[in-house]
Amino acid sequence: MAWRRQFPESLKPGQVRTALTAVNQKTLEAPSAFTKEGWLNIGLYGYQPDAADFYITTGSLYLCAAIFLPLGLPETDPFWSSPAAPWTAVKAWTGQDFPGDHALDLH
Template sequence: MKNLFIPSTFTKEGWLQLGLVGDKQQSLADSYSNTGSMYLTSLVFIALGLPETDEFWTGPFTEWTQRKAWSGKPFKKDYAVKY
């Protein structure tokens, strides 16, 4: 969270900037999002709703999107899963 909520994360008016790491990587923002889409920032906690037996917790280590982003590696934009 310390890396995410840096001063350029917010506009002069106090609204969230679209993108990741403040005003950087704005190409990651979805076109339907706006500065009022606070629910998107809460998605960091979604995995906590998975049971402890879920593959997310029990599977082998895999680099995830945020890890790639913070280390400067390229990654594809995430999209919803269709079941």
């Protein structure tokens, strides 16, 4: 959605950027995030094979690489240039009021 510049009004680019950055950092910092050959392991934080469904394979993990699409945006794009902002989970766990997240109809 960042690449298409189609965030709904309820999501600010800085909010999305800071959330995606936190997810990337947490996921990739796990000591067992990668195999000894350098491939991603199945899991959210390191090797957690029981979290996978039967159809999940190592190749499936790389479908998540779409999270890096905003890297192709220029530094002037609002995704990069807007101020950092807390996302829903941060607001919730720090006692701030927040609007509920809902499914979006993007058609």
